[in-house]
Amino acid sequence: MKNSKKLPDWDLSEYYKGVDDPALEKDMADYTKKAQAFAKSYRGRVNKLEADEFLKALKSLEVLSNLGAKLSGFAYLNQTTKMKDTKATALYQKVVECLNAAGTNLLFFGLEYNKISVAQEKKLLSDTRVKKYQPYLSRMRRFKPYELKEEVETTLLEKDVTSGSAWVRYYEEYMARLSYTVKGKKYNDAEISKLYLSNNPALREAAGKEVNRVCKENSFTVGYIYNMIIKDKATEDEKRGFKRPMSSRNLSENVSDKTVDTLAETVRDNYKNIAWRFYKIKAKLLGVKKIQYWDRNAPLPIEDDKSYSWDDAVETVLKAYKEFSPKLYNIAKDFFDKPWIDAAPKDGKRSGAFCSGPMVTEHPFLMLNFSGKRNDVLTLAHELGHGCHHQLRQKNGVLNETTRMTTEEVASVFGEMLVFQSMLNNAKSNKEKISLLAMKVNDMINTAVRQIAFHFFETRAHEERRQGELSVERLNQIWLEEMKASLGPAVVVDKNSEAIWEQIGHFFFLPFYVYAYSFADCVVNSLYWLKLTGKVKNFEDKYLKLLSQTAIGDYKEIFAPFGFNPEEREFWQGGLNLISYYLDELEKLI
Ligand SMILES: [Zn+2]
Numbered sequence: 001m002k003n004s005k006k007l008p009d010w011d012l013s014e015y016y017k018g019v020d021d022p023a024l025e026k027d028m029a030d031y032t033k034k035a036q037a038f039a040k041s042y043r044g045r046v047n048k049l050e051a052d053e054f055l056k057a058l059k060s061l062e063v064l065s066n067l068g069a070k071l072s073g074f075a076y077l078n079q080t081t082k083m084k085d086t087k088a089t090a091l092y093q094k095v096v097e098c099l100n101a102a103g104t105n106l107l108f109f110g111l112e113y114n115k116i117s118v119a120q121e122k123k124l125l126s127d128t129r130v131k132k133y134q135p136y137l138s139r140m141r142r143f144k145p146y147e148l149k150e151e152v153e154t155t156l157l158e159k160d161v162t163s164g165s166a167w168v169r170y171y172e173e174y175m176a177r178l179s180y181t182v183k184g185k186k187y188n189d190a191e192i193s194k195l196y197l198s199n200n201p202a203l204r205e206a207a208g209k210e211v212n213r214v215c216k217e218n219s220f221t222v223g224y225i226y227n228m229i230i231k232d233k234a235t236e237d238e239k240r241g242f243k244r245p246m247s248s249r250n251l252s253e254n255v256s257d258k259t260v261d262t263l264a265e266t267v268r269d270n271y272k273n274i275a276w277r278f279y280k281i282k283a284k285l286l287g288v289k290k291i292q293y294w295d296r297n298a299p300l301p302i303e304d305d306k307s308y309s310w311d312d313a314v315e316t317v318l319k320a321y322k323e324f325s326p327k328l329y330n331i332a333k334d335f336f337d338k339p340w341i342d343a344a345p346k347d348g349k350r351s352g353a354f355c356s357g358p359m360v361t362e363h364p365f366l367m368l369n370f371s372g373k374r375n376d377v378l379t380l381a382h383e384l385g386h387g388c389h390h391q392l393r394q395k396n397g398v399l400n401e402t403t404r405m406t407t408e409e410v411a412s413v414f415g416e417m418l419v420f421q422s423m424l425n426n427a428k429s430n431k432e433k434i435s436l437l438a439m440k441v442n443d444m445i446n447t448a449v450r451q452i453a454f455h456f457f458e459t460r461a462h463e464e465r466r467q468g469e470l471s472v473e474r475l476n477q478i479w480l481e482e483m484k485a486s487l488g489p490a491v492v493v494d495k496n497s498e499a500i501w502e503q504i505g506h507f508f509f510l511p512f513y514v515y516a517y518s519f520a521d522c523v524v525n526s527l528y529w530l531k532l533t534g535k536v537k538n539f540e541d542k543y544l545k546l547l548s549q550t551a552i553g554d555y556k557e558i559f560a561p562f563g564f565n566p567e568e569r570e571f572w573q574g575g576l577n578l579i580s581y582y583l584d585e586l587e588k589l590i
Pocket of ligand 1: 412
């Protein structure tokens, strides 16, 4: 590989030449005109459209989606590396406003399509050209059985601003104003959580206790808000006919309640074998008998000072991808041969990393802040996984594609897994191996296990709320019970962490969402376990096919080639076995 001293920059000129490109204004005007024309042609007529005309409408929607994605994609990506450039941020704002205003012309289509009869829908879908859009069309219809009369829907929507959404907004604004003081210094929410990663145990303890103290100080308000959010959701769920509190979330993910129950129960049955065991090891590595609640993610005294040049990183990642699958490698290689990655940290550039593919039918871009640490290499592997996942989905088309949280992270975490495993294989010393394994298992437990403990907390809170309001003391008690059950005897769980649930934003703004993190991680682990055990023939091809279907396929069907059914425990147990296997390795090394 050639030795490039400079980190790559992306080149967005295939979208637009820059913020002053006259094509931007032209396309915004064009989008608005096309959206208005669409409404003029089809509003009020969707139920009368024959297949030919219906298809024409779908094609127009595709054109509009692509154009909108091109505009907003450019404006967004361009400003992420130029946050201090007022022209870049102003363009982004302008594009968003233009698309929102023009987009109101398109809303009727979904609403009207939802009202057409089953017979009419069947007739349309009997045309093979329309049938290609089935994933998109059935997504629009999925909520139909739970819809209420139009005037009720309108009232709910209008009242939402002062009920459900109002409580969420109050929660977010209220929490954002809280401040924490540690050793005389003030911190906000994001800042204080970084103290948990400090090498200094006293600082971690001070942060942990302070967060709990602030939560307790605000318990009355936050507990009140949580009760309101739960009740508001229960009222609406009941009217719509959802059987269980998690059912509406599962429907939007297109996952059965049974699948989620099986996942959650299987993870819970593995608490002892995985989390309890890990924290015992962690306590030993930290040189204490028991670790404190806030020490779960504390760094180990074993240093990792290995650093990577950009070329090292690219080589490490591509090599691991290639060893797994030459086909995946070929897709991945493009990202380095073409100007699709912006890798260097820069003044005015956003922090973190992401993969963004605004246009479904075009390649995505990767944004990184590469500084040569081991984690940066894993992040590259992660974002590249997203990039390849996107490339494999292009053929589904812009309308059929969507974001499905439960599998959106599969390719990325799997890519990270490949690179992690190759780092582990190449580790020179036991110290390095221990550090790698402990880091990985720590992460895996945070995602696969901890999020399920959260899931049980919210499930119990929603169930008990049916009998009446829950006191803060009761919520704290449920929290402590779930934390104790999942963390085990090597972690101190007591009054010093009883009110921390108030900080889990997802409980408030996206109820029953937390399991999705565990779902995705467990899917990756289960697949990776299958790869390791070599039980599935042609694993590579089956895996790549799976990636192309994650957004549009039925989970039972798309996992079938692996011989698994997500409604059965065996599927999930395989992934948990992988964590347990890494723990065995870790125990052997210590
Ligand atoms: Zn990701």
